[in-house]
Amino acid sequence: MAIFALQLQFKNNDRRLEVRPKHREYLTTLREQGKIVTSGPWADETGALLLYDVASEEELRGILAADPYTEADVYDIVLLQEWKPLFPWPAT
Template identity: 65%
Template sequence: MALFALQLKFTDPDRRMEVRPAHRDYLTELYAAGKLHTAGPFTDQTGALLIYDVADEAEVRDIIAKDPYTAADVYEIVTLQEWQQLFPPA
């Protein structure tokens, strides 16, 4: 398995708030399935950081494509990169 960090920049705050319940339900499902390591918005609500635990980049891109935020077009991807967890030790 590999960890991938996704940094988002929100582009449509009003639409984002409309879609947020569905997005959070989706993240809850991913977390329960062991596919989401951690996630949350930045405190200024301009974007978010999500860490996925997946087989490869193809899987994380598929997960992102199915996110309700993607269908609603409420963000831009700033960074999608494989990430190495140092602490706490895995």
């Protein structure tokens, strides 16, 4: 498995807020499956950071394709990069 960091920049804010409940339900499902480590918007709501635990970038791109935010076209990807965490979580 690999950890991927995804940074988003939001756009089409009215549409994004309409779709957000479905997006968050989707993230909850991913969390239950162990596919997402954590996620959340920037404090100013201009974008978000998400950390995924997946087998490959290909798997992650499939996950993103199924995200309601993707279909609604409410973000641009700023960064999608495999990440090597220095400290494991949860902290021991």
